[in-house]
Amino acid sequence: MERVKVEAVTYAYRTKYQTIQALTEVSCTFEAAKMYAVVGESGSGKSTLLSLLAGLDLPAEGDILVEGESLRKMNRDHYRRDVVSVVYQAFHLFPLLTALENVSYPMELKGMGKKQARERARQLIAQVGLGDKICRQFPRMMSGGEQQRVAIARALASEGKILLADEPTGNLDTENEQNIVDILKKAAHDRGYTVIVITHNPEVAKEADCVYRMRDGRLEREERGA
Amino acid sequence: MMILCKSLLRMRRTPVRTVLFFLLVAMAAALLSTGGGLWKMCRDNMIYFESLFQTIATVEQKPVRIVKEQAWDWEKEKYTTYNSKEYGETIPLSVLDFEGADYISGPETRAWYAAYVPDYLVLDRNAGVSNAMVVEVSPVEDGIPAGPLKVEIKNMLYSYYPYNSPTFYFCDHDNPSPEMMYADKTYILCLWDGLRHGWRGSDPGPNEFVPWREIWSTQAAADGTQIPHTLSGHYMAEVTPGFYETKEGRQWQALAEELEMGYWKSVPVTATGNTNLIPMFYEGNTFLEQGRGFIPEDYSEGRKVCLVSRRFARRNEMKVGDILHLPLRYANYAESANVGGEGKLTADGEVYQVFEDGYWEICGIYDVVPGARTKGWAYQLDENEIFIPKTSIEHDDGGNIAAAGCMKGYTTSFEIPNGTIDHWKSLWEEQGIDGLEITFYDKGYSVLEDGIKRMKRMALILLVAGAVSAVCILIFFCHMFITKQSTRTAIERSLGLSKGQCTASLLSGILLIVLCGCILGSAAGYYGSETAAGQITQVERFDRQYSAGALYTTEDVEETTYMLVGNWQVGAVTGSLVAVLAAGIALTMIHKSLRKEPLALLSGREE
Numbered sequence A: 001m002e003r004v005k006v007e008a009v010t011y012a013y014r015t016k017y018q019t020i021q022a023l024t025e026v027s028c029t030f031e032a033a034k035m036y037a038v039v040g041e042s043g044s045g046k047s048t049l050l051s052l053l054a055g056l057d058l059p060a061e062g063d064i065l066v067e068g069e070s071l072r073k074m075n076r077d078h079y080r081r082d083v084v085s086v087v088y089q090a091f092h093l094f095p096l097l098t099a100l101e102n103v104s105y106p107m108e109l110k111g112m113g114k115k116q117a118r119e120r121a122r123q124l125i126a127q128v129g130l131g132d133k134i135c136r137q138f139p140r141m142m143s144g145g146e147q148q149r150v151a152i153a154r155a156l157a158s159e160g161k162i163l164l165a166d167e168p169t170g171n172l173d174t175e176n177e178q179n180i181v182d183i184l185k186k187a188a189h190d191r192g193y194t195v196i197v198i199t200h201n202p203e204v205a206k207e208a209d210c211v212y213r214m215r216d217g218r219l220e221r222e223e224r225g226a
Numbered sequence B: 001m002m003i004l005c006k007s008l009l010r011m012r013r014t015p016v017r018t019v020l021f022f023l024l025v026a027m028a029a030a031l032l033s034t035g036g037g038l039w040k041m042c043r044d045n046m047i048y049f050e051s052l053f054q055t056i057a058t059v060e061q062k063p064v065r066i067v068k069e070q071a072w073d074w075e076k077e078k079y080t081t082y083n084s085k086e087y088g089e090t091i092p093l094s095v096l097d098f099e100g101a102d103y104i105s106g107p108e109t110r111a112w113y114a115a116y117v118p119d120y121l122v123l124d125r126n127a128g129v130s131n132a133m134v135v136e137v138s139p140v141e142d143g144i145p146a147g148p149l150k151v152e153i154k155n156m157l158y159s160y161y162p163y164n165s166p167t168f169y170f171c172d173h174d175n176p177s178p179e180m181m182y183a184d185k186t187y188i189l190c191l192w193d194g195l196r197h198g199w200r201g202s203d204p205g206p207n208e209f210v211p212w213r214e215i216w217s218t219q220a221a222a223d224g225t226q227i228p229h230t231l232s233g234h235y236m237a238e239v240t241p242g243f244y245e246t247k248e249g250r251q252w253q254a255l256a257e258e259l260e261m262g263y264w265k266s267v268p269v270t271a272t273g274n275t276n277l278i279p280m281f282y283e284g285n286t287f288l289e290q291g292r293g294f295i296p297e298d299y300s301e302g303r304k305v306c307l308v309s310r311r312f313a314r315r316n317e318m319k320v321g322d323i324l325h326l327p328l329r330y331a332n333y334a335e336s337a338n339v340g341g342e343g344k345l346t347a348d349g350e351v352y353q354v355f356e357d358g359y360w361e362i363c364g365i366y367d368v369v370p371g372a373r374t375k376g377w378a379y380q381l382d383e384n385e386i387f388i389p390k391t392s393i394e395h396d397d398g399g400n401i402a403a404a405g406c407m408k409g410y411t412t413s414f415e416i417p418n419g420t421i422d423h424w425k426s427l428w429e430e431q432g433i434d435g436l437e438i439t440f441y442d443k444g445y446s447v448l449e450d451g452i453k454r455m456k457r458m459a460l461i462l463l464v465a466g467a468v469s470a471v472c473i474l475i476f477f478c479h480m481f482i483t484k485q486s487t488r489t490a491i492e493r494s495l496g497l498s499k500g501q502c503t504a505s506l507l508s509g510i511l512l513i514v515l516c517g518c519i520l521g522s523a524a525g526y527y528g529s530e531t532a533a534g535q536i537t538q539v540e541r542f543d544r545q546y547s548a549g550a551l552y553t554t555e556d557v558e559e560t561t562y563m564l565v566g567n568w569q570v571g572a573v574t575g576s577l578v579a580v581l582a583a584g585i586a587l588t589m590i591h592k593s594l595r596k597e598p599l600a601l602l603s604g605r606e607e
C-alpha cells in the first residue's frame, strides 16, 4: 500500500548571495509497513528530502502526497503533530527540558495526561537502551549517542505513521546500532509504520526493505544486492 | 496550559536571565511610574494652586510733583506748610485695555455708592460721632473770629451734636484775614469741633468750632471729567431776610439736608466685578462669617446679592437670606468708602436723587480679620461697607457721579492669569505710557511655580529615562527570548505546534515576567513619588499660610490638602503601558521569527 508519493519534487535553498539547488525532480514512493534507507554522499540532498517529507516546508515544484492528499492542501501543523515523526541529524532536543520532558513533550501536546506521558516516556527511553538516570538530564549534559537516542525516543513517542530518521545511528556503537535498527524495523513490520532512514552505514542500509540513492539532488532506486 | 507550563519551566531553568529581566523591567516601570506620578502631582498641584492663587495688580496714577502748601494757623499765629501731591491730567482706565492684555477680571475702577437707608442702624447710638453742624449764629459781641469768638445759636439746620449750651466758640482758624462779625447780624456756618484752640489736653476750656464744609460740588460727568459749577464755595454766609429764597440760601439748605442724609443714614455700597480685586479681600484680611462669597454667576448674571459686614448685620439683626433695600443716590469713584464723603452736592447745588432703587439679598456676612494690616487707611473697609456685583446695578450712574479722580491703588485693580506678570509687564512697556504705578500681588505664586516647574522637569527626565530604558530592556530581552530561540521555535513547529501555539508559548512567559515587573516597579514608583511629595508639603504649608484668612478658602483648604499625595492610577497607567509595549515588541519579533518555514533552521546546518 502506497503511503507517501513524491512527485517530481524540486527544492532550492535561497540565501542572500546564492541559490543552492538541493533537490531536482525527485520522485519516489514509500509504502506502509516498510523500512527504507536513503544513502548518498554528503551534501547530496538527503536531509532536504527528509525535511520536506516532515512537512517543514513545501517543495518549490512538484508535490508530496500522503495517503493521496497533497501536503500543500493539508494543515501541516496537524500533519507534523499527528502523522509524521522525525529524528534529526542534529537531534534538535529542547535544551532547557530534561530527557524525560523532551520525550513526553509530543504526547502532552497531543493531550495525554502528564503522568501518563511521563510513564510512557520512561518506557521509551528504556527501550532505546538508556538508563533511568538520563531522564533528569539536560541535553547539553548528554553524549551525542545519548542525545540521539533521546531524539529517537521522542520520535517514537509521537506515534506518527511516518517515521523519518536522519542518521539515527551515526553516533552509536554496534550494539546500540543494532538495537535501534531493530526498533525501527519492528516499528515498520509490526506496527505498519513507514520508516525512512538516512544513513551512511551500509550495515544499516542492508537491513532496509528498499534503498534509495541520492546523487546531486537526484534520487534513484538501488537494486538489492548491488 | 501545557504550553504555558513549559514556557514557565524554561524561564525557571534560566534563572539569571529571567531574574535580570524581571528586575530591569521593574526598574524601568519604577522610573516611569515615579516620573509619571511626579508629573501628575505637579500638574494637580498647579491646578490646585491655580484655584487658590490669584494674581492681581493695583493701579495708581503717580503725582507729577509734590508741592508745598501753606495754611494759616491762628493758634500758632503763623503759616504751617504741608506737602500736597499734584496730579497731571487724569489718565483714563482705558489705557489698560491694550492688545494682548489678558484679564481674568477688571481692570476696574470701583465706585462706592451712597445708599440712603434711614430704616437701618448705621452707627451705634453711643458711638463717638462727627460733631458737625449747619447752624445760624450771631456773635455775642462784635468781633473778628481770629481766635475763639463766642457766638449764640439762632437756628440749627443740622446737628447731632449733643450740645446743651446756647452758645459756643467759633474760630475762622485757617483764614489769615477773617472779617469782622457783627452781633446784630446772623450768619450761617458749616462747622465741626476741630478742637484746635480749645484742645488743651484735659483742660476743658471753651470748645472751639472751626469751618468744615463749604458750598461746593465735585460732580463729574460719565466720562469722569468735572462738571463746571457756579456754587459759591462759601463756608459762611450772612442770613438776611429772604435768604432761603435765594440760590445760595437753598444751597445751604441742601448742604444741611445732604449731611443729614449722609452721615447717619447712609451706607457705602461698593460694586465690583470680583471681590478678589479688592486688596482687603485679596490679602485675606477678610473672612466669611456666614453664607457665601460671590460666585461667577453672581457677576455674570448680575444677581442682586450682597455681602454685608458683620457689624452692620449685627446692629440690624440681619442674617443670610435677608433682603436689603438699598436706594443708591450717588457714586464716588475718587475716594475710599471709609472717608464718608459727606456734603456732596450736585453741580446745581442740590441733593443727589436716588438713581437706583433696588433690593439685594444678603448672600454672605464678612468680617475683617482682627489686626489686619493694609497698605494704608484708604485701603481699609468702612464698617458698614456693603459689596454688590457691579452688574447688579441696573441704571446708569453717569448722572450721579459725586466725585471722580485719578486711579488709586484702592479703587483700581485687575486680575491676570497666574504666572503672566512678566508677560503683561513687557506688553505694558510697549504701550509707552508713563505715570501709572502698577503693583503686582501673587501671594508667592511665582516662587511656587518655579519650584514646581523644576520638579516637573525632573519628572520629565525620569519619564524619558524610564521610557528609553523600558524600550531597550524589552528589545534586548525579547531578542534573547524570541529571536535567539528560533531553533526552539522551529523544533516546536516541527512537532506540530501551530503558529498560534508558538506565539502563546513565547509570549506567555515574557508577559508574565513583564507584568510582575510592572506591578513591583509601579508600586515602588508610587512610593517613590509619594516620598518626593514630601517636598511639596512644605510648599503646601506655605500656601495655607497665605490663604488662611481668604474669603473663599477657609474651608476649602482642609479639603484640598490631600490632593498632594501620589496616586496609584499613574502607576497603573505607566505599568500597563510597559506591558503593552512588551506585548507589541514581543509580537513583532515572534511574527518575524515565525514567518520563516522551519526547514532552513532544522536542515542540519546550525546557524
Ligand SMILES: Nc1ncnc2c1ncn2[C@@H]1O[C@H](COP(=O)(O)OP(=O)(O)OP(=O)(O)O)[C@@H](O)[C@H]1O
Pocket (backbone or CB within 6 Å): A013, A014, A015, A020, A021, A022, A040, A041, A042, A043, A044, A045, A046, A047, A048, A049, A089, B599, B600, B601, B603, B604, B605
Ligand atoms: N539551510 C541551508 N541553507 C543553504 N543551503 C543548505 C542548507 N541546508 C542544506 N543546504 C545545502 O543543500 C544541499 C543539500 O544538503 P543536505 O543537508 O540535504 O545534504 P545531505 O545529503 O543531508 O548531507 P549530509 O550527508 O552531510 O547530511 C547541500 O549543498 C547543502 O549545502
Ligand SMILES: [Mg+2]
Pocket (backbone or CB within 6 Å): A046, A047, A048, A089, A166, B604
Ligand atoms: Mg544530512
